[in-house]
Amino acid sequence: MDDISNDISATIGRRVRSERTVRGWSLAELAGRSDVSKAMLSAIERGTTSPTAALLVRIAAAFGMTLSTLIARAEMQGGGVSRKGEQPVWQDPATGYIRRHLSPASQMPLELIRVSLPAGARVSLPAASYAFIKQQIWLIAGRLDFTEGDVVHRLEPGDCLALGAPSDCVFHAPGPEAAEYLVALVRD
Numbered sequence: 001m002d003d004i005s006n007d008i009s010a011t012i013g014r015r016v017r018s019e020r021t022v023r024g025w026s027l028a029e030l031a032g033r034s035d036v037s038k039a040m041l042s043a044i045e046r047g048t049t050s051p052t053a054a055l056l057v058r059i060a061a062a063f064g065m066t067l068s069t070l071i072a073r074a075e076m077q078g079g080g081v082s083r084k085g086e087q088p089v090w091q092d093p094a095t096g097y098i099r100r101h102l103s104p105a106s107q108m109p110l111e112l113i114r115v116s117l118p119a120g121a122r123v124s125l126p127a128a129s130y131a132f133i134k135q136q137i138w139l140i141a142g143r144l145d146f147t148e149g150d151v152v153h154r155l156e157p158g159d160c161l162a163l164g165a166p167s168d169c170v171f172h173a174p175g176p177e178a179a180e181y182l183v184a185l186v187r188d
Contacts, residue, residue, distance in 0.1 A: 010047030
């Protein structure tokens with residue numbers, strides 16, 4: 001892992017430990033609630049592994065929050081402006097997708113996330129990751145096939161999709177280039 005990945009993994013690990021500790025949960029309790037092994041949780045908390053989006057979604061859901069909220073809490077330090085060079089960027093080691101948290105830290109229920117999903121990549125997220133939010137996806141470039149339950153939305157640049165009730169979802173960039181999109185999240 002490079003230094004940036006080490007820093008982000010350590011920051012996320014500290015946040016997971018903090019969220020677990022404030023709830024008075026043991027590693028075993030978080031493991032039971034998230035269906036992530038104690039060994040993996042321990043490695044995440046120590047910052048010795050870079051967790052995948054799928055693992056972080058399960059951990060965040062166990063805490064009653066979204067992946068975006070967990071990462072934002074881990075990396076945002078406050079302030080009214082989120083400068084490009086200071087915006088948290090996280091790359092999923094399993095798929096290569098890059099997630100940039102654009103919004104400044106605040107008590108607003110709105111979060112803006114920019115995602116780059118490599119051509120051919122596919123990310124599956126369970127309905128639980130959408131349980132506490134409403135969201136819209138605006139495709140900036142490339143193509144995105146977004147599967148929401150049994151419905152496939154084929155998005156072209158400029159298309160904007162408002163998601164329905166929480167359901168299992170799949171993001172797929174069919175190519176030939178990466179899908180670049182903005183996600184607007186509103187916490188319930």
